[in-house]
Each structure stands twice: as structure tokens, then as C-alpha cells.
Amino acid sequence: MLVDNTKMFASNYPKPHVTFAHLEGEQMTVQKISIRVPQNTQTGVYPCGEGLIFLSDTLQAFEVANIFRNFELQHYTAWKEQRMKDARPLRPFEPVAFFQLDNNQTLTFDIDF
Numbered sequence: 001m002l003v004d005n006t007k008m009f010a011s012n013y014p015k016p017h018v019t020f021a022h023l024e025g026e027q028m029t030v031q032k033i034s035i036r037v038p039q040n041t042q043t044g045v046y047p048c049g050e051g052l053i054f055l056s057d058t059l060q061a062f063e064v065a066n067i068f069r070n071f072e073l074q075h076y077t078a079w080k081e082q083r084m085k086d087a088r089p090l091r092p093f094e095p096v097a098f099f100q101l102d103n104n105q106t107l108t109f110d111i112d113f
Contacts, residue, residue, distance in 0.1 A: 015069070019059065030055055030096075034108040037101055052076065053097040053111065061092030073100055080112060 022028050033053060050073065054065055071079070076098040083094070090096070096111040 017062075019062075027057065030111060032108055032110055033097065033099070034106060035099055035101065036106045050098070050100040052095040053099065054093070055096050055111070056092040058092070064093040065095075067093075068095055071095070071098070073098055083113075 052068055052071055054062060056062060068079075076095065079095075083090075090113045094113075096113045097109065098112075099107055099109060101107055
């Protein structure tokens with residue numbers, strides 16, 4: 001499980017992917033997500049500004065998620081509006097939320113699905 005501390009996951013590559021799993025291999029029910037990004041970095045990487053959140057029971061589901069790779073907020077909003085009209089359950093490769101950081105260092109939000 002994740003804890004609130006000063007450790008940082010960093011990448012100097014554009015569009016990084018960060019995957020989290022339960023420490024004991026159990027399933028998790030995620031209701032809220034918090035993202036914290038320092039305003040200044042000492043590692044030489046750029047802070048994350050926006051991105052999609054995906055939740056799945058397996059990593060294989062993310063192999064298909066690349067169809068969302070160029071999504072920005074307006075794309076996600078339009079996709080979500082259409083997806084809400086679909087009665088089928090969310091598929092494992094579909095995003096559950098979009099985040100966009102502004103001048104705040106911390107963002108906590110509910111997932112959309």
C-alpha cells in the first residue's frame with residue numbers, strides 16, 4: 001500500500017506509466033486518488049501535469065489501453081460523455097479518470113467509474 005511520505009517516483013521520459021499493485025497481491029477497491037507533485041525538482045525531471053487513470057485486475061488489460069495514448073482533457077470529456085450512454089460495464093482497458101494539475105502540489109479526486 002502507498003503511504004504519504006517524501007519519496008518520489010520520477011521519470012525523465014515523456015508520458016511515463018506508473019503501475020501500483022497491492023503489496024500482498026490482494027484486489028483493491030479504489031474510490032479516491034491523490035497525486036502529489038513537487039513544484040521544484042532536484043532530480044532534473046519535469047513534474048507530471050495531466051494524465052489518465054486506469055484500474056484493472058491484470059497488466060494484460062493495459063496492452064489495449066494505448067488507444068487512449070494521446071487523450072487530453074477534451075478527448076476524455078467527450079469519450080466519457082459517450083461512454084455514460086453505454087450500459088455495459090467498463091472494460092478493463094478503459095480509463096476511470098483524468099487528472100490535470102494546476103499550481104497546486106496535491107490533487108485528490110474521485111474516480112469517474
